[in-house]
Amino acid sequence: MLLLQGCGGGGSSDGPTTSVGTTYTGETSEAVIDSSNAKDIATGTASGTQQAVVSDSLSGVAMRPQATPGSKLTEVAPRIAQWIEQLSTPLAAKTVDVTDEICDAGGRAVADTNDAETEGTITFTNCAMSDMQGGTLVINGPVDFIFNTVADTLSMVFRVTVSYLGESEAINLTLGCSNISSASISCSLSSDFAGIDGRVYRIEDISVSGNEVSGFYVSMTLYDPDHGRVDVSTTQPLTYGCTLAVPGSGILSLDGENETFATVSFDSCSGFTVTVDGVGNSYIW
Template sequence: MKFINKALFLLTLSLSITACGGGSGSSTPAPKAATLSTTNSQDLSIAATESAKQAITSDSANFLAKSTNKIDSNKAITSKVKEIVFEAQTLNSICTDGGSYNDTITGSGTTASGVITFTGCNIGGGIILEGTVTFTGNTTSFTIVYNNLTITVLNEIQTINATIICSTSDQVLTCNTNTAITGIDGRTFEVSKISVTGNSTTGFTVAATVVDPTHGIITISATAVKFDCTTPIEGRPSSGSITFTSNGKTGSVIFDSCSGYTVTLDGVSNVYTWPI
């Protein structure tokens, strides 16, 4: 299963996608907490579902940030900066089934920077990488950016534009990670404060904060979620559940099967089907 591990450590960097788009955005008001109601519960369940999926995709990809996620108190932070370069350099044979990988990487005792480019890089198992990753780092912080990196897994394409900013204090590394995804309803959700555990076999546990562009901010908590449905609804969840909360009020979505899900709020449950 080496090809899966390769894809996973390339995916987690997307935790920090900057969802601002173009322009200064200076006139855009800060989002407020969502007001949960039976009229918007389906919208919010979609926001929760799409955001959980993006969180899992993102958390699976961050090989550079994850390689420095724990600081050994007996090592200088500078050695961790060097590890960023090392991790990138170990990718030079990743395109085992075709395509190419190129990098320009420089580093010293206290700094590191580089650009990694994947061109039709087939790492096996139907996984193809296309796009660039850049990073810069010093003794106190580093930044990693994905620029239109696409990851094709068994004909399903995920596009990642991400920025992760990490800093160190007392040899403890903290990363500020945010991401965004355009959902099946055409709306773009911003996701932050992400925590992901689990795997594709037993299901994933996800916690995150989500900004729904229509309704506002919610927090989500997913349990045993599997996004493993196949044609014609690739990437939809087959099982598991998610709760979404705002202002002390909580709703839930349960994934009954690949075709349908149940949303419950204020004791009212409604069954929906995914569009094909």
């Protein structure tokens, strides 16, 4: 079984979990990568790539052989987005019971909006939503949203527990959706999470391809709380199976400000090597 860190935590014992309340508050400027900070940033990529792979279906790129509560959330996210868009109509009340529109298989959903109906919260209580495969997704917790009527965009912050086919995940992520009033609606993912070192990171602009057999190729932007953001790409596919939530093999390329860069080689489940300016240093977890 693939051992992966869930989106803000999980319902199984495989891998670490993080709290639903995890929020990134660190540096947002582009990082200058050097020998003094490369180890910290590399440690973040170890957790960040796993977070990206777990969230691959949310970004709509990779093909996972098994559906998860998190992957099913993205199937219903556009539906939720378009229901929120309907709340922006002039006749919409400030508090709306949207149970009939959203929770087609039971439970309740209530939306509270501001006076302009441009932002608010939908609170889900055992809200059951059927999927196209005959399963049922159950959501509990709040989803905060901000709607831009001019740009036709929506930001949704999920801090919910999602259950699907007997598995449960605590989801802490942001979905940004565009063209929400049309059939061409699309959503992209960013996620805040606690890494293996206990620091809180953010990932966005996530792209994942591959599978558990051949390995995964991940590209993303990683925000390190102390050093800032770097672009991450995969030069050799990442494989998983370690007791810790880290890759067991694979190589990443990190790109920072002023054309600074580093490579991270995951040598085994026990350690990794970081190379900056041609000098490599090995570390253990």
